[in-house]
Amino acid sequence: LLKPADLEQWVFLGTSLGMGYNQPQSSSGGPGQFQVVLMEPSAYKYFIETGHYAPGSMFLLSFYDADQKRSINKAGFVQSNLTNYEIHLVDPRRAPESHAFYVFDAQDTQGNALPKGNACVTCHVGHGAFEGTFAQFYPTIRDRIPKDALERALKDHDIR
Helix, strand or coil: CCCCCCCCHEEEEEECCCCCCCCCCCCCCCCCEEEEEEEHHHHHHHHHHCCCCCCCCCEEEEEEEEEECCCCCCCCEEEEEEEEEEEECCCCCCCCEEEEEEEECCCCCCCEEEECCCCHHHHHHHHHEECCCCCCHCCCHHHHHHHHHHHHHHHHHHHC
């Protein structure tokens, strides 16, 4: 998958700091990375109009280091350098898996597809609140997710 040229125009869905899906192995003392999720604009528009993802919808997850010593910052953390990113492609036409993940290093212009049956697809389909996405973590669209799906995801993961 080639890096989309218009990433700066994608729609912000949410951000997290230090979020992980496994128990941390050690405490480095830092907050972890910032993870920023964006959605391709025409896919976002389709979702707002229909309540579902269009075939070919793409989500961008970018990973940034956290930094304390930037400019005038005296406390807390700010986004630092981009370390890598991935694109989640949602496309029911891609049977049997309707999800694909492409991984990019910070400077890459072409992403490498993760193999079929990878852990990302398995986790998203098993724990995502809506159509194989972690919409439960995206405040921009969370209110548009069917309440029963959102409640199931929140209960499943004991988050509120």
